[in-house]
Amino acid sequence: MSKAKLEQAIHSTLNKGEKAFVPYIMAGDGGLEKLEDQILFLQEAGATAIELGIPFSDPVADGPTIQEAGKRALSADTSLSGVLKCLFTFKERLDVPIILMTYINPIFIFGVEEFAKECRNSGVSGVIVPDVPVEEMDILADALKKSEIALIQLATLTSTLERIKKIASLSEGFLYAVTVKGITGTRNGFGNEVGDYLERIKKVSPVPVLAGFGISSPEQVKAMAGYCDGVIVGSKIIELIQNKDEKAIQNLVTAVK
Numbered sequence: 001m002s003k004a005k006l007e008q009a010i011h012s013t014l015n016k017g018e019k020a021f022v023p024y025i026m027a028g029d030g031g032l033e034k035l036e037d038q039i040l041f042l043q044e045a046g047a048t049a050i051e052l053g054i055p056f057s058d059p060v061a062d063g064p065t066i067q068e069a070g071k072r073a074l075s076a077d078t079s080l081s082g083v084l085k086c087l088f089t090f091k092e093r094l095d096v097p098i099i100l101m102t103y104i105n106p107i108f109i110f111g112v113e114e115f116a117k118e119c120r121n122s123g124v125s126g127v128i129v130p131d132v133p134v135e136e137m138d139i140l141a142d143a144l145k146k147s148e149i150a151l152i153q154l155a156t157l158t159s160t161l162e163r164i165k166k167i168a169s170l171s172e173g174f175l176y177a178v179t180v181k182g183i184t185g186t187r188n189g190f191g192n193e194v195g196d197y198l199e200r201i202k203k204v205s206p207v208p209v210l211a212g213f214g215i216s217s218p219e220q221v222k223a224m225a226g227y228c229d230g231v232i233v234g235s236k237i238i239e240l241i242q243n244k245d246e247k248a249i250q251n252l253v254t255a256v257k
């Protein structure tokens with residue numbers, strides 16, 4: 001089933017002695033007619049799962065690259081319901097689990113129950129909703145549970161160990177460990193504390209831990225994955241898709257193999 005598909009994909013990757021690689025793309029960047037090809041390319045390249053962003057007018061956690069991708073997607077009239085309908089049309093070809101990343105507003109407009117049902121219908125395995133704190137997750141949790149969609153939680157560098165334990169115990173599929181203080185986007189380097197932070201989270205998390213934010217080179221992918229179970233790369237993937245640099249995308253994925 002949906003959530004199990006994500007769990008299995010990560011576990012079978014780890015069992016092979018590899019780490020998970022999850023690319024993020026913005027749905028509708030270049031028009032929704034490109035989505036199937038974009039996803040199938042990343043599936044072929046060896047992605048463990050794909051995080052698919054829903055464009056939103058006020059993307060508070062996003063840096064310039066993803067904001068621009070969101071603007072392009074919105075100007076191509078991309079909506080949450082359009083994305084779900086589009087995924088439905090090729091769900092049989094999807095071996096790779098899909099994780100939707102959306103802010104809460106589009107979900108409220110769609111309706112929480114309806115959203116959970118349609119996610120399942122379209123073959124979505126999990127969701128990330130970054131503007132809902134863990135204390136407020138009840139507004140989504142029941143509906144998603146019924147549809148067997150994983151609700152993935154985010155830990156940050158400023159979370160206390162107590163809080164990380166709580167977040168980790170509630171996270172489904174994996175725990176998303178944010179590796180920078182701030183918004184998405186490529187960085188030149190990371191704080192010294194990041195290795196310790198990831199190892200600390202790994203120790204207390206009952207689910208696999210994936211690191212994301214600011215990771216953009218095969219070297220950074222390898223270094224981060226050394227501390228945890230895998231990585232998520234967004235802004236750099238979007239940039240490489242824009243440049244049609246398939247080889248560089250492949251090199252990022254292969255860095256964890």
Ligand SMILES: O=P(O)(O)OC[C@@H](O)[C@@H](O)c1c[nH]c2ccccc12
Pocket residue numbers: 024051053061062066101128130183184185186212213214215232233234235236
């Ligand atoms: O773009 P980066 O720095 O590689 O970060 C990953 C990120 O893009 C993706 O996971 C993401 C995009 N928007 C988000 C909002 C919140 C949490 C995560 C995300």
